[in-house]
Every structure is written in structure tokens, then in C-alpha cells.
Amino acid sequence: MSDLESRLDQIVPEPQFSPRANRGPLMISMKNVSKRYVANKAALENVNVEVAAGEFVFIVGHSGSGKSTFIRMLLREVQPSSGQIIVAGHDLSRLKNSKVPYLRRNIGCVFQDFKLLPNKTAFENVAFALQVIGKSKHVINTQVPEVLRLVGLEGKIHNYPHELSGGEQQRVSVARAFVNRPPLLLCDEPTGNLDPQTSLGIMKLLERINRTGTTTLIATHDQEMVNYMRQRVIALDEGQLVRDQDRGVYGNVD
């Protein structure tokens, strides 16, 4: 694809969606992306999505609709069978394996199962993320308490995960995802293990983070939450993108 063509592709919106001009630079661009784990069944089929910097987007769908594959592709844990994915200016199919860590430093991740280390305190869990990318002690000691205060855990900095409630654990995990101030935050079922009240708190936290300018993508099947938040909704069904709606609702994805 020539340079001109690729630029045109970015300017001309895909016909099947409402025009998204005036949204600022693109954070995510997926073009004709398909993924097949087995030959005859597609996990994702010809998906075209653009997400501008600073957007808050829900990805909804049943289990097996391709939400997780969608998220994992953005992290380049999974490579598409065909199509092009550009995340934060990186063309993922051209990204060398050795450069993947640097892509991931620009992406925060939150998961349903928190993925906290049980033998480390809240502080140490967040610090670990900075430690392993070579940040200095000074940076760690200033940034970690700050981000833990931001997520509302200032009183529980030195508690271990088993001493925290589910919601608090998820806050630690959000803090870890956000401590490096990534331009993109990906959440895979962040409220899947939490009760509605706690879920709402987490959603509000994610929204607050989004307002600092962080592009936020949330894969979820939490119908209530999606309807409540009134944000952009991308619906997947059997690997197909069936709906892409501003200020949308969960709706019937059957």
C-alpha cells in the first residue's frame, strides 16, 4: 500500500460507520482484521474499527464473540490472520518481537482476575510494574503513592492483596496499569468479578482516568454498566462487528 493510499484510508471514513471526523489523532486503527485460530471458524471476521485518542469505548458481546481476541490483538499477544492493526502509531504486523515490550509500555491493562502478585503489597505490586521497565527508585517512590491515592487506596498502601476486598484489589490493578501514564488503557471484563455497587466505583474510576486524556477500551458483558455510562459501544457477535454507536447502550446483540 502506498503512502498516499494509507493516508487516504485514514482520512476517508469507512462507509459502514458514522463519520468520525474532528476526533483528533487515531489511537487505534483496525482494517479488515480477521483472526482464525482454527481453519474454518473465525474468531474475528473482517473487523474495521477506528478509535481516536481520548475516547472511551465499550466492546460488548457474548462469551466467544471475539472481545478477548480483540483486546489481545491490540497488545500483540495475538497476531491477526489478515488485515492491519495500528496502535499508538505502531503497525503491529511490522513490529519486531523485540520491540513489543516498548509497545506494551504505552498500554495499561486491567483484567477480570486482577493478576496481582499475592506476596507483594499494594505498593510493591504497583512498584513492580515500574521496576521491571527499569525506573529508578526515586521515580517509584514518588509515582506509586500518587497513583494509589488517585485510585482511592491511600490508606491501604502496605496491605497485601488477601487483605483487600475485590474492588480494592481491582483498584490496585488499575493503579498498576495507569502508573506509567500510558496513552491507552485496555480493560478485559474489569468488573466481571465484582458486585454492581463496586463495579460502578471501578467504572467511575476508569472514566476519571479517561478524562486525563487516556484512551480507554473496556471489553465487558456488564449490560447495566454500559447502559448507565452512555459511551461509545462497539458490539461484536460471532466475530463480526455488528454495531458501532456513539453514546450507545448494550442492546440486543443476538
Next chain:
Amino acid sequence: MSINLGYFISEAAISFKRNWVMTFGGIATIFLSLLLMGSALLMNSLVNDMVGDIESRINIQVWIHDDAEYVDIEGLQVALEGHENVATVHLVDKDEALERFTYMTQESPQIVEQLQDNPLPRSLEIELIDTQEIDGVLSLIRGSEEFPLIADPPSDPERALAYGQGIVETLLGATQTARYAGIALVGILAVVSLIFINNTIRLAIYARRNELSIMRLVGASNGFIRAPFILEGILQALVGAILAILVLLAIKSFVFPGLQETLAFITFNFTNALMTEIALILLASGVVIGTLGAIIAMRRYLKI
């Protein structure tokens, strides 16, 4: 990167404690294979010394028939003394031959006592300057007119010549076989230690799989993720290598002096330079095995 080095070392130490049985196995096999390798190197140097020693002691003896004329003997002796590769030519008369024989058999004097008269022949003892160039001297002897006249037995003069035919070759052949067996054994043990280290690292990777998946997610570089495991492999190998070196030094200082007394004909000469060289070889081999074991384990079990 000073923080990182501390981090890597503490990670490796933790894993050391966590999997100490496997770690012990890894260290033990490395220790054994390196100990064997070190012993083989020591033996090699010993054998080379011995061969050199024996070669330098090689001389030619010409057995002389009792009826030989003295002029003929002297003729050959003079001809030999004129050869450029001959150091000395010494005529051993019957009395001296008996004297030597008595000395050699002093443990059982009855052998000499039973002799009626002196059956031992005279001989010419020829010492060479360069033992490698023995052929020139041999052909001079074989070509001389006197040799067939004085050789004992006269019917087969060739049997009158003794010059350590084949001693060196036999010695080298025997040690060569031992050397191949040693190399094979060391090779097998090296593979076993590779497998052991591979296993320990695999367990270490498994024990830390959660941490590793988080490290990958937050963008720790591949080198950063791998470093503690490589370090662990190297650490195990180094401990094994150091143990092997200590045991070799102990053998050198405590076993060989005792052996030297019993085996006086062999000179054990292990210089510090030789020991240093062997120690360095063992350390280097250990590091190679450790790194290789860790890399193999990571290739198979650490998907980055």
C-alpha cells in the same frame, strides 16, 4: 543498571532456595562432569610428560656374541662415535652386565646364586642426541661390516638390536583409548548436566509464571525477563566448577605426593600454571553449560 543487578541476583538466589533439590542435582552433575574433565586434563599432561620422559631415555643396545673379536667391536664403536646423532657409546662387558643384573634382581638373590658362570653377553650402549632421528643410527649399525660379525645371535643379527621398538607407540595407543573413553564420558555428563540445569530453570520459570506474565504485560524487555534465569544457570554451573576445582587441588596436594612415593618411575609434575589453566578451562566450560542449559529451557518454556 545498579538496581537491576541487585534484582537479578536476589531473584536467582530466591529460585536457588526454592528448588534446592533440582539445583543440587544440577550442581552435582556439573561438578561430576567438570571433575572428570579436569582429571582427564591432568592425566593428559601426565601422559605427555611420561611419553616425553621415556622417549628421552631411549637408547640403542647391540648385543654382542661371546666369540666376537674385540677389533670388530671397536671398529663399530669408532664408526658410531663418528655419527653426528650419537652422544656416547659405552661397551658393557660381561662383568658389568652381571653387576647390573645382580642389582636388578636384588630382591631375589637366589637367581644370581644359581648361575654357574656368567651367561650375560656384552653389549654396546648407544645414547642418542635426538631420539626422533634414531633411524640414521640404526641404518649405520645395520650397514656396517662388523655388525654381522659381532651380533648375538649371529644367525639373526636383527635380534641383537634393542631400541625400545614400539614402546612409545604402545604407550600412546593405550592412552589414546583412555582419552577417547574419557571424552565420551565427559560428553555424556555434560549432556546430563544440561538436562538438569534445563529442568531447574524450567521449574524456576513455572514457579514465577504469574510474575512473568505481568512482566510481559507491563513491557519488561525480553533481556530483563531472561537475565535472572541465565544468571541462575551460570550460578549453578559456577558452584559446580568451583567444587570440581577444589577437589582437583585436593587430589593434587594430598593424593599425588603419596602416589609419587609408590610410583617413583613416574614424575608427577603439576605446575601452578597447569593447575591455573585447568581451573580456567573448567570455569569456562561451566559457564558455557550453564548458559546453554538456561537458554534451552527458556526457548522451550518461556514464550516471549
